[in-house]
Structures are given as C-alpha cells and as structure tokens.
Amino acid sequence: MGNRKHIIHNPMSRREMLGLCKSGFGSMAFMGMFGSLSSCSTQIDDPKSIITQMGQVPHYVPKVKNIIFLYMDGGISQVDSFDPKPRLDKENGEDPKKKFKVDNTQFDNVGKILKSPWDFKQYGECGMPVSELFPHIGSCADDLALIRSMVSDFPEHTNANYFLHTGSGIQGRPSMGSWVTYGLGSENSNLPGYVVLDGGLIPPGGLDNFKSGFLPASYQASILKSGPVPLANIQPQETIEGLQNKKLDFIKQMDDTMIGKLQNADAVESAISNYELAYQMQSSVPELTEFSSESAATKKLYGMDSDDPHTRSYGAQCLLARRLVERGVRFIELTCPKVKADRWDQHAGLKDGHERNAHAVDQPIAGLIKDMKARGLLEETLIVFTGEFGRTPFAQGSDGRDHNPSAFSMWMAGAGIKGGTIFGKTDDYGYRVIENETTIHDLHATMLHLLGMDHERLRFRFGGRDIRLTDVHGHVVRDVLA
Numbered sequence: 001m002g003n004r005k006h007i008i009h010n011p012m013s014r015r016e017m018l019g020l021c022k023s024g025f026g027s028m029a030f031m032g033m034f035g036s037l038s039s040c041s042t043q044i045d046d047p048k049s050i051i052t053q054m055g056q057v058p059h060y061v062p063k064v065k066n067i068i069f070l071y072m073d074g075g076i077s078q079v080d081s082f083d084p085k086p087r088l089d090k091e092n093g094e095d096p097k098k099k100f101k102v103d104n105t106q107f108d109n110v111g112k113i114l115k116s117p118w119d120f121k122q123y124g125e126c127g128m129p130v131s132e133l134f135p136h137i138g139s140c141a142d143d144l145a146l147i148r149s150m151v152s153d154f155p156e157h158t159n160a161n162y163f164l165h166t167g168s169g170i171q172g173r174p175s176m177g178s179w180v181t182y183g184l185g186s187e188n189s190n191l192p193g194y195v196v197l198d199g200g201l202i203p204p205g206g207l208d209n210f211k212s213g214f215l216p217a218s219y220q221a222s223i224l225k226s227g228p229v230p231l232a233n234i235q236p237q238e239t240i241e242g243l244q245n246k247k248l249d250f251i252k253q254m255d256d257t258m259i260g261k262l263q264n265a266d267a268v269e270s271a272i273s274n275y276e277l278a279y280q281m282q283s284s285v286p287e288l289t290e291f292s293s294e295s296a297a298t299k300k301l302y303g304m305d306s307d308d309p310h311t312r313s314y315g316a317q318c319l320l321a322r323r324l325v326e327r328g329v330r331f332i333e334l335t336c337p338k339v340k341a342d343r344w345d346q347h348a349g350l351k352d353g354h355e356r357n358a359h360a361v362d363q364p365i366a367g368l369i370k371d372m373k374a375r376g377l378l379e380e381t382l383i384v385f386t387g388e389f390g391r392t393p394f395a396q397g398s399d400g401r402d403h404n405p406s407a408f409s410m411w412m413a414g415a416g417i418k419g420g421t422i423f424g425k426t427d428d429y430g431y432r433v434i435e436n437e438t439t440i441h442d443l444h445a446t447m448l449h450l451l452g453m454d455h456e457r458l459r460f461r462f463g464g465r466d467i468r469l470t471d472v473h474g475h476v477v478r479d480v481l482a
Contacts (some may be wrong), residue, residue, distance in 0.1 A: 009435075014213035034429045058184060061414030062452025063380075063482075065187075067180065069333040070365060070385040071164075071204045072346030072357075074157070074409065077391035077401050079430035080354060080408040081131045081372035082149045083395045084120040087428040088113060090391055096394040100429060107347065111395030113429075128418030133358040136366035140418045142410045143369055143378075145480035149424020149433040151206070152389040152405035152440060157204035157345070160388035160405065163440055165209040167469045174213035174460075175221065176444060179469040182212075183458045184451060187328030191288070192222035194331045195324055197317045200338035209447045210333070214462040221333070224289075224320070256385070288323055291316070301371055303363035310360035316448040318368040319366055324351045325381055336361070344387055348400035348406040348471075369413055380452050386410030386443070393429040406432045416450045420480045449476045 009345030053477050079085050092115040096102055102110055120129040124141035137144075154160040159169040166173035174182070177194035186193030196210050203209055213221035291299070299305065302315035321332045328380070336343055337360050365385065372378040390408025391401035407426045413419065425435035443454040455474050459466040 001116055001315045004029050024039050028479045037295070048383060055402045058156055058164055059454025059457055060452050062450065064382045064414070064450040064452075065380045066158075066329065066382070067331050067447060067451070068321050068368070068381060068383045069326065069331070070361075070383065071203070071333055071335055072344050072361075072385065072387040073161075073201055073336045074342070074346075074357075075160075075389045075391060075403060076344045076357075077350070077388040078148065078404075078407060078426070079344070079391070079393050080116045080118055080350070080412070081133060082146055083407075083426060084116070084129050084131070084429050085393065085426075085428060085430045088115040088430070098431075100427075100431065102394070103406065105396070107402055109396050109402070110392075111397055113393060114350075114395040114399075114401065122419060126422075128420065128422060133354060134301045134362050134400060137282050137369075139411065140366050143373070143413045143417075144419060145421040145423065146409065146411045147419045147423045147438050147477070147480065148407075148409045148426055149388070149391075149436045149438045150408045150410050150440075150443070151433055151437055152408070155389065155403045157388065158405075159205075161203050161205040161209050164386070164388045165205075166213065167444055167471055171205070171208050172213055174215045174219070174469070175210050176447070176469060177210065177333060178212040178215050178219040179458060180331045180448070180451060180453075180458070182215050183448070183453050184330060186330055186446045187455060189385065191327055191329055193329060194219065194221045195329050196221040196223045196333045196335065197320060198223050198225045199314060199317055199334050199335040203335065203343075214467075215460060288327065289320065291319065294319065298371060302367035306363065309358055310339050310356070311363060313337050314360050315364035318364040319371075321366060322375075322377065325357040325377055328425075330470065347396050347402065350400050368370075372414075377405070379413050381416045382412060382416065382447065384410070384412050384443075384447065390430075404431065412446075412480065416481055418480055421480050423477065423479050436479070438477055439473065441470045444469050446476035446480070450481075 033272040039293070040083060055470065091099065091113045093112045096110065096113050116131070118131045118133055120131050121135075121138065122128065123130050123138035126142055128141035128146060130138035130141060152160050152163060155167050162173070163169045164169060165175045168177070175194075177196075181193035182216075184193075194210075207223070210221035210223065212218075249310070293416050299315075299319070302319045303311040304315040306312050306315070314334075317337075321334060324332050334359065336340070339360055341349060341356045344354070344357050346353035369378065369383065372381060372383075387408065387410070389403055389405040392404045394401075396402040407430060423436055424433065424438055426432060427434050448455045448458060455468060455470045459465075459468045477482050
C-alpha cells in the first residue's frame with residue numbers, strides 16, 4: 001500500500017474540468033434555485049419559521065423579511081422636520097460665527113441664523129415633536145424610532161450618496177440592496193430581489209448607487225418606472241407563438257457552451273439568470289402594477305386622489321412597494337418625485353422647496369405605514385426614512401440652507417423597532433451631534449441585524465481581502481430595537 005502509484009498521470013486542466021463538469025454545476029445551480037422557492041403568503045405563527053421562508057439561511061433568527069428604503073434625495077433639514085430648536089427662534093438673524101465655530105460649507109455663503117419657518121407639534125402617546133411639514137407622518141409617531149444623531153463622512157451629494165447606499169464614498173462598491181440579496185437570496189423567482197422605484201429623479205452619483213459592484217451582476221437593482229409601462233420590453237414583441245421561447249433556448253445553448261470554455265463565467269452565469277428572470281417578469285410585472293383590485297379607500301389612504309400630481313405619483317410608488325413586499329421582494333427603494341423645486345436640496349427657497357417635497361411624500365408614507373400595519377405586514381418589514389445628510393441652522397444667502405454632514409435626523413418603523421423612541425441629541429442649534437453619534441455604518445449594521453445577518457460575517461472576497469458593507473466599522477443601534 002505504501003508503494004501505490006498515482007492512478008492519474010495526466011491531470012486535467014481547470015478548463016477541461018469545467019468543460020466536463022458543466023452539466024453537474026448546472027444541476028447544482030438548479031437544486032439551489034429549487035430549494036430557494038418559498039411561499040410568500042405563508043402566515044408566520046412561530047418566529048423561527050421565518051427562517052424557512054428566507055431564500056438563504058440567515059446567521060440567526062431574523063425580525064425582518066423585507067426592507068422598504070424611503071430615500072429623501074438631497075438632504076432634509078433636521079431643524080425643520082424632526083429636531084426642533086427654540087434657540088434658532090431666539091437668535092434668528094444673528095451672526096452664527098459669533099455663536100459657534102462655523103465649518104466650511106459647500107458653497108461658502110454663510111448667512112445669518114435662520115429659524116424654522118414651521119411650527120412643531122407633539123404627536124402620539126410618546127409626544128414626539130414633528131414639524132407641520134409632516135402631519136401625516138406625525139400621526140404615526142408611536143410607530144417610529146427617530147434617530148437625531150446621524151452623521152455622514154461627506155458634505156457633497158455624490159460621495160454622500162455612495163456612502164449612504166454602499167458604505168463607501170467612492171464609486172463602484174455594491175449597494176446595500178445588493179448585499180442584502182447576496183446574503184439572503186430572494187423569495188420570489190418571478191421578480192427581482194432588489195427593486196428601485198424611480199420617482200423621476202436620478203440622484204447625484206447616478207445608477208451606481210444601485211449597482212452590484214464586485215458582487216455578481218444578478219444582485220444589482222431592477223429599476224421600475226412609474227406609469228403603465230414600468231419596464232422596457234415587458235411585453236413580448238414576437239407575433240408568432242413560441243418564437244420567443246425558441247430564441248431564449250438558443251441563447252441559453254450558446255451561453256452554456258461559453259461557460260464550459262471560460263475559467264471565470266460569472267458574467268455569463270449572471271446573464272443567464274437575468275434572461276430567465278426577465279422572461280418570468282413578463283407575466284408577473286403587469287399584474288404587479290395593476291391596481292384595479294385595490295379599493296378606493298386604500299388608494300385614498302395613499303393620497304392617490306390628491307390634487308397634487310406628485311402626491312398621486314409617490315402614493316402609487318408606496319402602494320407598489322406594499323405589493324412588492326406581499327410578493328416577497330427583499331429590498332425596495334423609493335426615490336423622490338420630481339417636484340418643481342429641486343429635490344430636498346434647498347440652497348435657496350427653503351420654504352417653498354421643502355413644502356413641495358413634503359406635500360408629495362407625507363401622506364403616501366403615512367398611508368404605507370398604516371396600510372401595512374393593518375395587513376400585518378409591518379410585523380415583518382422594516383421601513384427606513386433618510387436623506388444623505390442634513391442642513392445648516394444658518395442661512396445660505398438669505399432663504400436657503402447649505403449641506404451639513406455633522407448632524408441629521410432619520411427614522412425607522414416596523415419589525416423589531418421600538419416605536420415612539422427618540423435616540424441621540426444635537427446641540428442647541430441642531431448643528432453638531434453631542435450624544436449617541438450614529439454613523440451610516442451603524443445604520444447598515446442595524447438593518448442587516450434585523451434581517452438576521454451579522455454585518456461582520458456578511459463578506460465577499462475581492463481584491464485580495466474580505467470586504468463587507470460596513471467595511472471595518474459599524475455597531476448595531478440596540479437602543480432603537482424592541
């Protein structure tokens with residue numbers, strides 16, 4: 001036995017091995033796909049049974065199955081929305097440089113201290129102060145965990161958007177939605193796991209905010225537009241029955257041949273996956289965006305009967321987000337509607353711009369929370385509301401506010417969240433965080449935690465090291481968790 005010779009004298013090359021084993025790999029992939037199918041309508045009676053409904057096994061028992069990310073592009077002013085500062089009223093019109101150290105701003109046009117044009121009112125049993133910009137969201141105060149101590153590393157939109165979406169201020173990293181679907185898979189084989197609902201504004205930084213970076217291309221976002229045709233080519237163009245299937249079969253045959261010849265076939269495998277998904281979406285997307293089955297009361301709740309076309313448009317997005325959750329889509333992001341004012345980025349015309357943007361989103365968002373709560377969907381869904389940074393407590397010029405990455409507010413609602421909570425604190429001007437500073441990495445770590453994933457263990461090998469969404473940072477914000 002000790003003198004036994006090697007049986008294989010001419011080992012196969014990697015390319016030969018892949019060529020001979022490609023069918024086996026295909027079978028394994030099919031088994032993986034088959035194993036990930038689950039019923040999206042199963043009632044969750046036992047918290048542990050949620051694991052069996054996840055596309056892939058999480059690190060521990062999750063609180064959340066889905067995330068709806070309400071992206072407030074441009075940066076809402078914290079002192080005009082969720083962080084009232086009476087001192088701004090007292091010192092309105094005074095020189096801020098005589099009151100505190102003023103950091104360099106994006107446009108270096110520092111005006112006087114500017115009080116909020118809006119009053120605040122306490123809402124709910126928790127007494128959470130919310131600006132009159134958001135009366136509908138205020139009515140949901142007892143469901144919200146408000147974080148007033150958010151900070152960003154970047155004072156400029158593009159880098160701040162990349163940071164918010166990918167955990168890095170540079171272009172090319174995977175989006176948070178891509179990380180989530182990479183870690184957990186999808187519950188619905190007929191729809192993407194990661195969907196962005198295009199409200200009409202592409203944020204600074206463009207579509208790279210939603211791409212998969214170095215993760216396989218099958219994890220990048222699918223972007224659905226508002227209106228009757230949410231996706232290009234969603235209707236088959238062939239007039240002859242069966243012709244489309246023949247085309248797809250031919251493409252699959254060609255791709256399978258390529259897989260056997262390539263050492264790294266990720267691009268081809270992702271293309272195959274995307275072709276198959278696109279075919280399934282031809283039947284699932286038209287049904288998804290057909291609202292005729294929704295009651296008039298439901299549509300009214302979302303503001304779809306509003307005189308404001310932007311409220312109607314965003315209301316339709318929020319209703320679509322609920323329908324996507326019902327169908328098992330893992331991560332849904334909503335972008336802002338294109339109102340006459342520029343997103344939430346009011347360097348001038350603060351009152352008009354913030355009022356237009358708030359009117360567009362306030363009722364639909366509150367409608368989404370209340371509708372999902374009534375249907376039991378909020379018990380397994382996390383809703384996140386945030387921009388990329390905040391605004392200065394002093395004016396830019398005379399009636400605007402510049403960028404402020406040193407303090408801003410955001411909130412979460414839904415599964416695993418301690419409603420009626422206010423966490424963190426800013427100074428008397430709302431300019432800098434003075435208690436419980438919370439970073440974008442902390443936000444990402446908390447979102448992943450609620451999904452049952454340890455942000456330190458969710459990794460992908462790239463460029464010679466294991467990379468994660470939170471890089472080498474991030475802590476779960478446990479004070480806002482139930």
